[in-house]
Amino acid sequence: MPTTSDFRVFAAAALRSPATMGTFLATSPAASEVLAQVVPRSADPVVVELGPGTGAVSEAIADRMAGRGRHLAVEIDTELVDHLRAAKPDLEVIEGDAADLRKLLADAGAGPVDAVVSALPWTLFAPALQDKILQEIAGALAPGGAFSTIAYLTGVVAPRGRRFRRRLHRTFDEVMVTSTVWRNIPPALNYVCRRPR
Template sequence: MMSSPRSQDYRTFLAAAFREPAAIGAVAPSSTTLARTLASVVPSTGQPVVVELGPGTGSVSAAIQRRLPAGARHIAIEANRNLAEHVRETQPAVEVVHGDAGDLIPLLAGQGLCRVDAVVSGLPWTLFPLPVQRRILDQIGIVLAPGAAFTTFAYLHARALAGARRFHHLVRDAFDEVIVGRTVWANVPPARVYVCRRAVRSG
């Protein structure tokens, strides 16, 4: 019997998480509610360019696609080769780049881009050491167009972990406006969404 895309997504996600738990950092793809909240900053008019970091099996990609108008571009940067291939196959409108979010600026340059209208992240920030968190956040701040937003999420249960606390402080220093939304309970595990605007340039 043909499996539904959803169960196939779960299987692909679990296989990746099993092989590389330290790079995936989750037990399941984001729920529709979390995905929709993350994608709410994506412009639904004009011809926006949106970057997604760590699409996994594409649950957030689908929410971004639902908002995007015709003529928009949606670049998704995924470090795991199998997951990159999965999103390429299941969501052909998404321009999937197999690469490291830490190389955001050169990867975007390779797509002929230097400014974007939104960055939506599914990255497992708490697993990254400080220099990696900083390197990615700095580049996000540089590529965001004036007024554009960056969204990401943090799992509720992990908020006391050192990596999560470090990320929280880092993101508050990196952006002038940081709004932490209400807990999305309809997700495994429950998570909070950060909406950040106006990067603060250091130095």
């Protein structure tokens, strides 16, 4: 469960960097659980989380992994990185930009990735950055791997949200949409993508 310190650190980051945070509230446990469903409950998966923030989604991923495999988290904000390293010592936190994903993973000695889980604020990113990060994810996934990302219901129908969804379809052969998770502020759904084109 999120601590008071998580709330404080998250709000401070949202004030400091609105363009990379995109919200003042961390993802709820209910939405985190749905996001993390692409994480295999068996074997030793390599799982990459993009934009872990204060670790709300990290907890749902860790629950499914139950100590197996590798759970790496790529976070761009130095203060969030420091907070995560102190609060979640079992998480492999990588300070860096998701746009450099394959290089970051190579530097960490991590092989093909079984699941990528993202809570990045996609609709705030320029189209070129969206494409770059999606290509990095597609290139990092193992055959049979899956990518899940949260989208706020409020943004899905907006032009930026529709454009992002078209990008997902251009990048992946399969793009599934979950039902809406109402126990999140704002309500959210997830895209689950497989088989990079």
